[in-house]
Amino acid sequence: MDGTAPSQLRALVTPERVHRSVYTDPALFELEMARIWGRAWIYVGHESQVKSPGDFFSTRIGRQPVVMVRHSDGSVRVLYNRCGHRGAMVVAEESGHADAFTCCYHGWRYDTDGRLLSVPLPDGYGDGFDLSDPALGMVPVARAASYRGFVFASLAADGPDLKAFLGHMATSLDDLVDRAPDGAIALDAGMHRYVYRGNWKLQVENVLDSYHVPFSHASTVNRKGEQFSRREGDRTGAKVVAQKKTSDAWKGRRSYVTGPGHGWTSNTALDDGKRSSPSFDAYRKTLADKVGAARADEILTPQYHNSMIYPNISIMGLNMHVRVIKPLAVDLTEVTIYPVRLLGAPDEFNSRNIRLLNVTHSAASFVQTDDLEAFRRAQEGLQSQQSDWVDISRGLGEERPDTKYNAVGELATHEMAVRAQYQAWAEYMGRTG
């Protein structure tokens, strides 16, 4: 990277291309950590992961370790996972329960809201040493808020609130949560984790990239051009092959963008009317009993296939899961995928979703693995100086405002959503204040 002046950073993205250094330059990665991951609302975890006071879940915002914990007053807090003494990470386990957090190094003890409770051998400190000094505690991150159980945090004290940040994307979270007969979901059915040697934005782009599907995932498709079923109650999967007779399926598939880099693709062309199986039918009945048949039909005609809330969380409505993207280095990314359990739905129905997700998104799955190979090869290919630019021009100029969704819409096989992500990237990166 030649310089970090706002105009130089913005010049790395044009309407139809992205400079390759955006994927490969460690200095840009450092800047992203401050300007994107240090500003945006970052999804941290789900309230169902910390059901009772003292339950905690440790993760990272960008590269910074944080812990999400339910305090004794019932509220969910997000604290930097760093000892107020000499900086050791206090919570080592990924999840668990603690009445208080104790640092392993010299034994400082913290309440679940981060307040310093006690230090060993307190006599060694002078009169000016004050346990209630917040700087000696595990400090809460600047802002934390939740929407329908999804906990987000921002490391920046200023900026739009969570509601404004999510904007229309809140309805994507609604679309998922409303499917639960009890009106709440739980991310307590384990997780899939994978890591790849590539930039984090390769995964972010891919979530809304329907162009790659027919080719990249060709090995998952049968002779009729259909993928295996990915949703309980469907007899076949979606038609995903690019042959003429099946390519019509793609014409109905749209993508939309809204807000700072967010977007979604509309529901896969599946026959929702014919969806049926013993466990699906039982689920539909449970839902209809709770919300009425008309509303149940509406809920079961989902609007969203994949949603991306930039920069780190995506939701899939087809085989229901929440995906969390964690950048580790400019060329190393970890992704965690949580199966969604619909509370109030029959166990068998939730179980089918969990099992189908093994097939599509485990590190050993049939679908995700080919994406991972593409990410790795993209990172390697971008080392080449053949060109300094990556092309994202597909469908440029065909974006149209969509009043139904208050968003901008386009064919999902075009690259509008990727362009919107890089416009957001340039906006975050080019802002110094």
Add this chain to the structure above:
Amino acid sequence: MPDVDREPFELFLILEARLLDGRRFRDWRDLFTEDGYYWVPAAPGQESPEDSASLFYDDRELMQTRIDRLEHPRIHIQTPPSRTVHLVSNVTVEAADEASGEYTVASNMMMTEYRLGRQRLFAGRQTHALVRAGNGFRIRSKRVDLINCDSAFEAMAVPI
């Protein structure tokens, strides 16, 4: 531990591993009974594959879909294919019912995988539920508990 000669079991596990290393996936699948399954949990001590995510949880039908994909010319994650070597050791027969011909066999496994200039190692404990069939056995279930099952993996394409 039951007083059973472990040699035939050890030999069976060695031959199973050889099928995997030889990429003879269809023959490997045929070792399983019709209701057989293959399970690699994603959490240590995972109690059930029904209520929690798994790395692999394949019945015969899913195994077939997996194998069709492994044989597909456009499986990018296996272009070029992985080369693997399995080691199976510390074999013990944990339970035996000679009357019904049903056995539970525990063993330790290691699989070294090489692909595109990189080599990696998987290690774990495996549990086979076997049922006698003619001179040999068939697999009613195979569970592999990798010691790092809950870590983040680079893509895995071949059965462990």
